[in-house]
Amino acid sequence: MSFYTALSGLKASQTELAVISNNVANVGTTGFKKSAAEFGDIVSSAPLQSSTTAGQGTRLRGIAQQFTQGGFENSERSLDLAISGQGFFVTRSTTSNSQVSYTRNGSFRVDSQRYVVDSSGAYLQVLPTDSRGTLTATGLSSTRSLQLPLTSGTSSATQTVDLSITFPADADVPSSRSVYTAQNPYAFD
Secondary structure (H helix, E strand, O other): OHHHHHHHHHHHHHHHHHHHHHHHHOOOOOOOOOEEEEEEEOOEOOOOOOOOEOOOOEEEEEEEEOOOOOOOOOOOOOOEOOOOOOOOEEEEOOOOOOOEEEEOOOEOEEOOOOEEEOOOOOEEEEOOEOOOOOEOOOOHHHOEEOEOOOOOOOOOOOOOOOOOOOOOOOOOOOOOOOOOOOOOOOOOO
């Protein structure tokens, strides 16, 4: 029995090293989440025994992905996105209702029809909004592929600027006028 206990420990160490190796190999992968091996104690008991004996070896309970917040890196690309906290980007393989995927990889680009897509060509999904930015529907079935508009609005020249400035209490104020208003402003250079 002691040979089996030692053998199960060696196998557990091999599995732990494999998980660590995978984490190290993917450390530079965008959106990668590390994994951790979880082990359990093997407890034995015989049908006619009234007690159980712990310490008979170990076994792998599972490999759990760690969804903690990773670090952010600056990028020169305008469509590199990141999610703060928990959550995923939702993508679909085509613009119609097809296979849905969830990813934390925020490396997106624009295709020839102005749709925002990931590296495999899957379309980024968003919820619909009205002209003021208020959600008009919720739920996965309501999502749409994000398509960038041709224009972002019509530009117009600034007509009026209201500006309030606080000067220091000991600032030099001309004494020729007693009251300054919008109709009787203080002109300064």
